[in-house]
Amino acid sequence: MQIDSDGSWAWDGRGWWWNRYDGTYPRSCWKKIGGSWYLFDSSGYMLDGWQSAGGGWYWLGGSGDGAMRTGWQKIGGAWYWFDDGGAMATGWFQVGDIWYWADASGAMAHDRWVGDYYVTSSGAMAISTRIDGYWVGADGRWVPGA
Numbered sequence: 001m002q003i004d005s006d007g008s009w010a011w012d013g014r015g016w017w018w019n020r021y022d023g024t025y026p027r028s029c030w031k032k033i034g035g036s037w038y039l040f041d042s043s044g045y046m047l048d049g050w051q052s053a054g055g056g057w058y059w060l061g062g063s064g065d066g067a068m069r070t071g072w073q074k075i076g077g078a079w080y081w082f083d084d085g086g087a088m089a090t091g092w093f094q095v096g097d098i099w100y101w102a103d104a105s106g107a108m109a110h111d112r113w114v115g116d117y118y119v120t121s122s123g124a125m126a127i128s129t130r131i132d133g134y135w136v137g138a139d140g141r142w143v144p145g146a
Contacts (some may be wrong), residue, residue, distance in 0.1 A: 004032060005022050006021060006022075007019050007020035007025075007076060013099070014045065014065065015045040016045065016046040016066065017040070017044045017046060018031060018033060018038070018040070018043050018044075018046070019118055023043040024107075025033075025040075026040045026044060027041070027042055027044045028040065028041065028042045030053075030068075036067035036068065036070065037067070037068040037086060038062060038066050038067065039051055039053060039058070039066075040045060040094070048060045048061055048063070048064055048065055048066040049061075049062055049067065052122060055071040056086075056087035056088060057087070057088040057106060058074055058082070058086045058087065058088065059082060059086075059088070063080065064109045065076065065111065068082075068083045068086040068088065069082055069086065070083065070084055070085075070086055075078055078105075078107035078108065079107070080102070080107065080108065080110040081087040081093060081100065081102060081106075082105045087104040088102075088146055089102050089106065090102045090103070090104055090105075090106055098124045099124070099140065100119065100123045100124060100125065100126070101114045101117070101119050101125070102125075108123040109123065110123045111123065116142040117136070117140050117141060117142070118131045118132075118134075118136055118140075118142075125140040126140060127139070127140045134146075
């Protein structure tokens, strides 16, 4: 059981909740505990797995873990990117100097064309190379007739 400056974790058979020393507990909110962020439902129980909050999707670990994840996470056989605030990326997004595409589900695309762009087996957008007989330029876009 983790103990923090304002409380400690408690289990009551239904789930985990954060028991503050003053007898209160967080409800319907995020709380940072021991360096990790946790989301609590309206009854004060810690949530885990996939959760929608504030217009975004978050991965809060599985099987009662509950800690918000960031960066690359492999979930159910697919790769997902979560920004520093924990929100899942969709569409085109950049990590360092590399561009990636995530479908509406958030799963990273790979080995296929996304419009005029190709994403490789690593998920990275191909640049300055020939794919399936088509040339993609330095910006990653297919160059007609090249």
